[in-house]
Amino acid sequence: MVSSTAAGTTLAISAAAPATFDAAGYGALTFTEIGGVEKLGALGADTETVAFQPLKGPKEKHKGPTDYGTLNPPIAHDKSDAGQTLLRTASGPTNHALYSFKATMPNGDKRFFQARVFGYPEVIEGAASIVMATPRIEICTVIVKDDAV
């Protein structure tokens, strides 16, 4: 197994929903790449631990509900970027729609999911910094893996 840097990873968004929630369904969609993404962060499910400590014996740990996570990718704000514009549209407070996302790794592996965008705050730091945005993307579906051959 060969490890690699994250350089070349992309994140893209689509307003459409897949016909089927698998690699084929997501693969048929057209995605618009989001420019200026600095990093994605952790991408994957986290299942709650439900613990029970009997009087006798070790603590039992069971799997509870699963949260498929949140992305807060820092983005160099560019109002002329089509992907960022769609992301801003998705973040509207009264926009309850699910959007489809595709993360593509440098080796061609893809991760698909649907999410709602809960905000697109613009971050303005000091003079020697880039105007950034930190959207909150709440993942609402199972993350579908489509690894390159």
Place this chain on the structure above:
Amino acid sequence: MSETKKLARIKSDFSDNGTGESYTKGQKLSLDKGVFDNYVAAGLAEAATARATPRTKPKGKAAPAAKAASKTSAASPPAGEDLGTSD
């Protein structure tokens, strides 16, 4: 995979980081349906008609024609009233 093409009118200047394409406000072009749908959802494009330029009525010519029409219409009853029925 082939997609249906859609005729789009660009509503504001923007660029697509994934395709490397840039678009100008007012530009009219054919886009793949999936691309078109995303741009429309983002408010960046809208469906366009096939007409290259919008039809406009020349203001100067309309006035004399309207006066001539009003003179002729005063001489004869409006069409349809003689029969008393409509199609």
